[in-house]
Amino acid sequence: MSSAIREWLNLSVRWIHVFAGIMWVGQTYYFTWLDGQFTKLEKKADSSAADSKVWMVHSGGFYAVEKQKSLGVSAEQVRWFRWEALMTWLAGVILLVLVYYLGDGLIDPDVADISKQTGIAIGAGSMIVGWLIYDLAVRSALGKSQSAFAGFGLVMTAATAWGLTHVMSGRAAYIHVGAVFGTIMTLNVWMRILPAQRKMIAVAAAGEKFDPSLGAQAKLRSKHNTFLAVPVVFLMLSTHFPVATYGNHYNWEIMVTLIVAGWIAAKFIREF
Numbered sequence: 001m002s003s004a005i006r007e008w009l010n011l012s013v014r015w016i017h018v019f020a021g022i023m024w025v026g027q028t029y030y031f032t033w034l035d036g037q038f039t040k041l042e043k044k045a046d047s048s049a050a051d052s053k054v055w056m057v058h059s060g061g062f063y064a065v066e067k068q069k070s071l072g073v074s075a076e077q078v079r080w081f082r083w084e085a086l087m088t089w090l091a092g093v094i095l096l097v098l099v100y101y102l103g104d105g106l107i108d109p110d111v112a113d114i115s116k117q118t119g120i121a122i123g124a125g126s127m128i129v130g131w132l133i134y135d136l137a138v139r140s141a142l143g144k145s146q147s148a149f150a151g152f153g154l155v156m157t158a159a160t161a162w163g164l165t166h167v168m169s170g171r172a173a174y175i176h177v178g179a180v181f182g183t184i185m186t187l188n189v190w191m192r193i194l195p196a197q198r199k200m201i202a203v204a205a206a207g208e209k210f211d212p213s214l215g216a217q218a219k220l221r222s223k224h225n226t227f228l229a230v231p232v233v234f235l236m237l238s239t240h241f242p243v244a245t246y247g248n249h250y251n252w253e254i255m256v257t258l259i260v261a262g263w264i265a266a267k268f269i270r271e272f
Helices: 004-043 083-101 116-139 146-165 170-205 212-238 251-271
Strands: 052-059 061-066
Touching: 004 052, 004 083, 004 212, 004 251, 083 116, 083 170, 116 146, 116 170, 116 212, 146 170, 146 251, 170 212, 170 251, 212 251
Parallel strands: none
Antiparallel strands: 052 061
C-alpha cells in the first residue's frame, strides 16, 4: 500500500469516526438531558398536563416532547438509535489497526522490551477484559451504589493507565485507554441497552405492562456512557500535545487527572 493511499484511507476513516461520534454522543446527551427534565417535572406535585411536556425551540419551530409510559404506535414505527455507536467504534478500531498495529507507534523500546505482537495482544486484550470487568461490576453489588462504583471505576482506570503506560508507548497507551472506554460504551448500547429496549417494545406492543427494571438498566448504562464520552474526547485530543500529556514524565497520572476532569465536566453538562 502506497503512502498516499494509506494517508487517504487514514483520513477518510478519521472523518467517519469523528462525525459518527458527534452523532452518537450528541444523541446520548440529548436524551439524557431530556430524561433529566422529565425527572424534574415528575417531582412537581402540582404539575398540570401542560407541565408534563418539555418545550423547546429550534429551526424556526416549537417542539413539545412528552414521555409516554405505553406504546401508542406499532413497534415498526419506533425510531432506534444504534448504528451511530457501531459506526464510531468500527471506525475507531480501523484507525487503531492502521496507525498502531500496522504502523510503528505501538511499542517504545525505552518503555518496555516487548514484541509488536505482544503489544497488539495486550492492546486488544485490554479492551475485552475492560468490558468484562466493567460489566460484572455493574451487575454486582457495586453497581447498586453510585459512590462505590465511582470509586471502583477510578481505581480500575488508574490501574489500566499505569499498566499500559509501562508496556507500550505513551501515545498508544492514551489511545488504548480511550479504546477501552469506547468499547464499553458500544457494548453497553448493543449488549445491554438495546436488548432491554427490545423487551420493553415487545411487551408494550402486546398491550402488557413491562418490567420497570428494564428501563432502569438501560437508563443506568446510558448514564455511564455520558460520563465516559467526555474523557474519551480528552484522550483523543491529548495525543496531539505530547509535552503536556503522554510524553510527560507523569503521563499516567496526567491521564487519570484528565479522565476525572472529564467525569466532572460530564456531570455539569448532564445537569445544564
